[in-house]
C-alpha cells in the first residue's frame with residue numbers, strides 16, 4: 573500500500589452495526605470475535621500473544637505502529653490476532669531500534685486490518701452490547717455479502733483453539749543444568765513466561781497441548797508443572813482438565829496462568845463462564861487477599877471462573893480478587909502444591925507488580 577493512498581474498508585459487527593474506515597495491512601477479509609485492549613503500549617506483544625488467536629483486536633490507544641516493529645519483541649513466532657481495528661495506523665515509525673514498519677509486518681503475515689475508526693465509539697458499543705463476532709474487509713464492500721460470511725463464523729463460546737497454536741514438537745528453554753525443571757503444557761504459551769522461568773534458574777521443557785501427564789513424567793521427570801495461557805473456551809478442553817487432575821492427584825507443584833487458572837478450577841469441579849466483556853489491558857487492580865496487598869495487573873481473558881462456585885468450593889481457596897468487579901483472580905488448592913492466577917504476572921506488556929508469583933512457584937518446588 574502506498575503511504576498516501578488509503579483504500580476503503582468496512583467493519584461489520586454481528587449485531588448489524590457498520591463502521592467505515594480505511595484498509596490497513598493486507599488487502600482482504602478476516603473474521604473473529606471482536607475485543608478491545610486498553611493498553612497504552614505493547615501493541616506488538618499483544619499481536620503475538622497466542623491467547624488472542626481467533627480474535628479481532630481493537631486497540632484503544634490512538635496510535636498503533638508509531639514506534640515500529642522490533643523482531644525481538646514477540647510473544648510467539650507469529651501474529652496471532654485475526655485482525656486489527658485502530659484509529660491511527662502509523663506506517664512511518666520513530667524508533668531507530670525498530671526493524672520494520674507495521675505495514676510490512678502485517679503484509680508479510682497476511683493480517684487484515686482497518687484504521688481510521690472512531691475506536692472510542694466502537695469500544696463503548698462493544699462495552700454495552702458485549703462480546704460478539706465481526707468481519708473486516710477491504711475487498712468486499714457489499715454488506716449483504718459480508719453478513720453472509722459473518723454468519724458462518726462460530727461463536728467463541730465452546731471453541732477449542734489451543735490445539736491450533738500449541739507447539740507440534742517439544743523444545744527446551746534455559747540452561748540444562750539449572751536446579752529446577754518445569755514441564756510447560758503449551759496451550760498457547762507466551763515467550764515472556766519462559767523468560768521469567770529462565771531468569772529464575774528453571775530449565776523448562778515445553779510440551780504440545782495434548783501431551784498426557786504420564787508422557788511428561790516419563791520424558792522429563794520435572795520438579796514442577798506449568799499450565800499455560802491460551803486461546804478459546806476452557807470448558808471445551810476436557811483433555812487438559814484430565815492432565816491437570818492427574819498432576820493434582822500426584823501432588824506435584826503446579827502453577828497456572830489465565831487459561832491454566834481456568835483449567836485448575838475446572839479440575840476442581842468449578843465451572844467457567846463466558847464474560848459479557850473480557851478484561852484486556854495493563855491496569856487492572858487486583859487484591860492479594862492473603863497479604864492484603866494491591867497489584868496493578870496485565871490482563872487478557874474473555875472467560876472466567878464462576879465466583880459463587882469458587883466461594884462454595886471446599887477444595888480451593890481464593891487468593892486474589894479483582895477490585896473492579898470482584899471477579900476471582902487467583903486460587904490455591906487446599907492441601908496441594910497448586911495455585912493459579914487469572915491475570916498475566918509475566919506481563920508483556922504491563923507492570924511488573926506480580927512477578928513474585930514466579931518466585932512463589934520456585935519456593936513450592938524447593
Ligand SMILES: NC(=O)CC[C@H](N)C(=O)O
Pocket residue numbers: 623800801802803804805806829830831832872873874875876
Ligand atoms: N490469556 C488467556 O490465557 C485467555 C484464556 C481464555 N482463552 C480466555 O479468553 O479467558
